[in-house]
Amino acid sequence: MTTNDEAAAAPDSRYAAALDTAEQMLGFRLERFLGASPGEPVNGADFKRIATMHAFGDVWPRDEHLDTRTRALVSVTIAATLGVLEPLRGQLRIALNVGATREEIAEVFLQVAVYAGVARAFEGYQVATQVFAEGSEG
Template identity: 75%
Template sequence: MSSEEQSTSYARALDHAEEMLGFRLERFLEPTPGEPENASDFKRIATTHAFDDAWPRTTHLDTRTRALVSVATVASLGIAEPLRGQIRIALRQGVTKEEIVEAFIQIAVYAGVARAFDGYSIAAQVFAEQDDAS
């Protein structure tokens, strides 16, 4: 892939992420002190892979379902900040709070109650943010 194609794909990914999240990702992707030069490559590749390769695939799995699967996956892994983003995406894609709670019931069964409670505390924070914004 040429650098021009990479740049175009990255721009599409950033635009798609904004559509899904409601804000631009660039502030999270800026270099921080001490990062090596290739850190920007990692951030570009990961962002492009998620938001220009995976999320737009709607032929067999719609975006709403993909969002709920992403909540369950990230919650099961116990990764807090991406979980916050995935819950925001899910809510913006029409997943209800009740459906997210049901996902956490499944997470409790298959990934563990402690992991589910930990993730659900983040969901409750996002739900409160949504209520405050309304």
């Protein structure tokens, strides 16, 4: 049987581990996006914590059936298809950081163009070229 203190510490350690996984995949600490925004309700922090733990603590580490590189390319495809450009930027960074090539990512956008539309793919590819340029700097 666990004590209340142990039960309270378990989510904190899971959250910390999820944040560490996010940093490894993104190349930067995620906390800069998790702070409270003006007017945000108190339980907004719960949403951010739960979403972070689910994505980077529960789903991304699963590699028994889908390796991380493939999962990243799938995530790029989904974000591009949905047209969610800031999440796409993060998914592109993850894909590059876990070994996907720029050429593979370009192929993803060809696939998006066929099944989700050229305009949607072109808009997402513009984000990809910005992320590619980040890797060329420095």
